[in-house]
Amino acid sequence: MLIADEVQTGFARTGKLFAMEHHGVEPDLVTMAKSLAGGMPLSAVCGRARIMDAPAPGGLGGTYAANLLSVASALAVLDVIQEEHLCDRSAALGERLMDRLNNAQRTNDRIAQVRGQGSMVAVEFRHAGQPDAATAKAVQQRAHAQGLVLLTCGMHGNVIRFLYPLTIPDAQFERALDILDAALTEAVPA
Template identity: 65%
Template sequence: MTTMTDRKNAAISRGVGMTTQVYAERAENAEIWDKDGNRYIDFAAGIAVVNTGHRHPRIVEAVRAQLDRFTHTCHQVVPYENYVALAERLNALVPGDFPKKTIFATTGAEAVENAIKIARYHTRRPGIVSFAGGFHGRTFMGMALTGKVQPYKAGFGPMMPDVWHLPFPNPLHGVSAEDAMKALQQLFKADLEPARVAAVIVEPVQGEGGFYEVPTAFMTELRALCDHHGMLLIADEVQTGFARTGKLFAMEHHGVEADLVTMAKGLGGGLPISAVTGRAEVMDAPHPGGLGGTYAGNPLAVAAAHAVLDVIADEGLCERAVRLGQRLKQRLASLRDQVPQIVDIRGPGFMNAVEFNLPGTDSPAPDFANRVREAALERGLILLTCGVHGNVIRFLAPLTIQDEVFAEALDKLEAALLAARS
C-alpha cells in the first residue's frame, strides 16, 4: 500500500525537510487534525506565522471579502488602496519617531534581500555585518547573512561576498556583550574598514539560532556605533514581530530604533506577505523599478494583514503573550529537578525556549531535544527544535490558544520531558 510518505518521497525533492509526517486535513486556532482524524496541539504555528491562530474568523472574513473583489492586479501595474493603507499602518506602528515608508514583498527572505539592496543603494557601500547563529533566509544573500552552516549553507557555496560575521552576545555560551563588541571593533581594525559597511543586521531575538535575546546594552551600543560610522541598523523582525515577544515589535523592549525593519510570518496570519519599513529618506533611495515583485503585496494577503493588526489590538495579544510565556516558563522551571538536562529556560513574551545539555556538563544534548520532540508528537503535541547545536526546543503556539488547550499542552509537554529521560 502506498502511503503519503511514499508519495511525498517520490514527488518532492529531499531538500525540503519535514519535521513531522503529519499531513494536515484541517486546523482551527491552536489545533490541527490530520487525514486520519488524529488531533494535534500546534506549538509551531507554522514557525510563528499564525500568531493569531489557524483560520481566525476575522482574518477568514477579510480574505473572503477581498476574494469577492479581486485577487491580483500586481500593485506596480494597477495599484489598490489596501496596499497603501497597510503601508500607512506599518509606518505608524514600527518603532521610530521619524518619517517612514514601506514596501511589500512575499517572503521573509525577500524582505531581507530588499533591505540589503536599500541599505547598499542609500549608503553606496557594499559591506554587511551579521551575527553567528542568525537566520535570514535561504536565498543566496539570506544564506550568506545566516550564521548557521547546517542545513542552510552546506554545499551551496560560494556565498555572496562582503558579508562579515561576528559572535552573537550569548553569556550562556561564554560570549558577553563586551566580548561581542570587542570582536566588532577588532573586525574594523583588522579586516573591514567601517566606511565600507552599509549596514549591520541583527535579530532582536535569534530564531533558528536558539531564541537568544540581544542584551539591551549591546543593542544600544550597536545603535551608537552605526550612527558614528554612518552605517544603517537593520532589525530582522521576521520571527519576532507581531506580538510574539509581548510587544508588537521586539525592538520595543530595547528602546532602540532601527533604520530598517524586516517583517513577514505573523503579518499575514497564514497568507504570504512580507515588508520592509524604514526611514523615508533611506527607503526612497532606490530608483523606481528597483524594488517590487509580481506578487508583492498580494491583495488577499494585504487584507489578511489588516485583520491581523486589528485582532492583535482588539484581543490584547501582546499582553496575552506575556501571560502565556510566564505560565510556560513556570511549568518548565518546576521540572528542573526531574529533568537535569534543562540548562536554560528563556524568552520574552511567548517566544520561549528550553535548552538541554548532558547532565552536569557544558555539552549540548541534541539527541535529548529530539527525543522530547518525538515524545511530544506521540502525545499529540507539535514542537520544533532549533539552535546551532540542535539542543533547543522552541515554543511558538498561537497567542490565541484557548486556556484549556494550553493547559492540556503543558501536561503533554511535561509527560514528553519525563519520558525522554529513559
C-alpha cells in the same frame, strides 16, 4: 544604520508588537513577514523616509509584496492583535510556559537553559557539558505520542522552541503544558 529583522519576532510574539520595542531603540529599517499576514504570503520593509525614498522608482520591491489578498489579511491580523490584546496574551502565555520549564529545570540537570521573551520561548538540553540532542528528540517524541507537536532546532539539535498561536484556547494551552511536563519527566532522567 540599524536594521531590525522582525521576520520571526514580530507581531506580538515577544509580548510587544515588535521585539525592538523591548529595547527602547528605533531602527532605521524593519523587515517583516511570516505572522504579518496570518499565513498568507506577504513580506514588508518599513523604514525612515530618507532611506525608503532613496531608491529610484521600481528600485525597491520583494517577492511577497503587495498581493491584495495578503494585504487585506495583514490588516485583519493587525485588528485581531489589537482587539484581542495579543501582546498582553503573548506575555502571559510565555510566562506560564517559562514557569513550567523553570520548574522542570530545578529537578532535571539536562535542562541547561530556559530562555525567552513573551511567547518566543526555547529550552536547551545539555549533558556532561555537551549539547544533548538525544534528550531533546526524546522529549519531542514523547510529546508527539500524546498529540503535542514540538520543533527541535539549534546547531546541535538540542533545543526545543515553542511556536503556538497566540489565539490558542486556554484549555488547549493548559493541556499542552501538561503533556510537556510529562514528556520532560519521562525523557529527562532526574
